[in-house]
Amino acid sequence: MKREDKMENNxxxxxxNDRKMRIEALRKEVQKLCPEGVKVEMQEMGKNNGVVKxxxxxxxxxxxxxxxxxxxxxxxxxxxxxxxxEETANAIYEVYQKHHKKESDIAxxxxxxxxxKEKIIYQLINLEKxxxxxxxxxxxxxGEDLAVVCALLLEKGSSGVMTVKINREHVKLWGMNEEExxxxxxxxxxxxFPVTMKSIEAVMFDTxxxxxxxxxxxxxxxxxxxxxxxxxxxxxxxxxxxxxxxLSNQYxxxxxxxxxxxxxxxxAAKKLGGDLLxxxxxxxxxxxxxxxxxLEYDKMAEMVKEINHKEVxxxxxxxxxVYLYHESExxxxxxAENGKGSxx
Numbered sequence: 001m002k003r004e005d006k007m008e009n010n011x012x013x014x015x016x017n018d019r020k021m022r023i024e025a026l027r028k029e030v031q032k033l034c035p036e037g038v039k040v041e042m043q044e045m046g047k048n049n050g051v052v053k054x055x056x057x058x059x060x061x062x063x064x065x066x067x068x069x070x071x072x073x074x075x076x077x078x079x080x081x082x083x084x085x086e087e088t089a090n091a092i093y094e095v096y097q098k099h100h101k102k103e104s105d106i107a108x109x110x111x112x113x114x115x116x117k118e119k120i121i122y123q124l125i126n127l128e129k130x131x132x133x134x135x136x137x138x139x140x141x142x143g144e145d146l147a148v149v150c151a152l153l154l155e156k157g158s159s160g161v162m163t164v165k166i167n168r169e170h171v172k173l174w175g176m177n178e179e180e181x182x183x184x185x186x187x188x189x190x191x192x193f194p195v196t197m198k199s200i201e202a203v204m205f206d207t208x209x210x211x212x213x214x215x216x217x218x219x220x221x222x223x224x225x226x227x228x229x230x231x232x233x234x235x236x237x238x239x240x241x242x243x244x245x246x247l248s249n250q251y252x253x254x255x256x257x258x259x260x261x262x263x264x265x266x267x268a269a270k271k272l273g274g275d276l277l278x279x280x281x282x283x284x285x286x287x288x289x290x291x292x293x294x295l296e297y298d299k300m301a302e303m304v305k306e307i308n309h310k311e312v313x314x315x316x317x318x319x320x321x322v323y324l325y326h327e328s329e330x331x332x333x334x335x336a337e338n339g340k341g342s343x344x
Contacts, residue, residue: 038061256286
């Protein structure tokens with residue numbers, strides 16, 4: 001069910017026209033809060049995988065870069081009756097005030113080539129679902145249905161990561177060629193986003209720990225570890241050899257690109273003792289398991305596709321394919337696509 005088409009609100013449905021009217025009313029309310037010379041407009045913003053989202057652009061005269069505030073969470077709260085239009089407008093304006101000075105600083109540093117050189121990174125996306133997005137961007141094809149693109153890293157921290165898509169006009173502005181762009185991205189990305197490799201058990205363990213501590217519950221590592229292994233009361237259960245690992249980066253954002261870091265898959269193959277199956281869990285992470293004889297790749301691809309459809313946000317899907325990493329050849333190739341097996 002698309003929330004734009006149907007929204008439950010006290011037993012009623014929000015029609016698309018109702019939402020359009022609500023958005024326009026919200027835009028006008030935010031405009032009232034803005035000083036003279038600031039203009040509030042609505043734009044449909046293209047995201048990863050062709051996903052389009054409603055964005056509110058608050059443009060200050062003379063600024064080359066304007067913040068975009070995505071409205072979906074605000075609209076959800078309004079339609080569920082949690083906030084009025086006035087309260088929502090105030091919340092949006094507070095976000096604008098918090099970030100607009102930062103946006104001005106970014107506009108200045110954006111043309112500073114020496115600063116830019118240290119901020120160029122790459123990200124891994126789906127090739128087929130992003131044809132429009134790729135039209136004006138430098139990219140390289142990985143495997144058969146993946147593409148690596150460049151972005152400018154503006155901010156990273158515990159609250160998230162902020163990037164700007166790099167297109168060919170940016171490359172010209174900075175006086176670079178595409179080879180220089182890729183060389184910088186290959187240096188900066190592993191440095192800015194160090195790789196992490198955790199067993200699925202460790203990820204589950206850490207997630208449970210975080211959830212308990214967030215609720216103010218005292219975390220007893222020995223007790224919780226028994227949930228994963230009834231035969232042991234020690235947390236070293238997580239250190240046992242696992243059959244499934246999660247590859248990502250320290251921030252857990254755009255972490256699927258770590259499979260492109262030099263030596264990462266080779267080291268993972270050594271740890272697991274052989275060739276690897278790489279399952280594209282999302283743009284943020286991949287799952288790796290040791291390749292075993294007689295694996296039914298087509299069934300595994302069906303599983304990946306089902307999880308993508310049910311559990312992953314549309315803009316975060318990476319691929320429905322299954323990839324095989326050959327340790328001896330240090331190569332990555334697709335062995336199954338959308339439930340159809342192919343030669344490895």
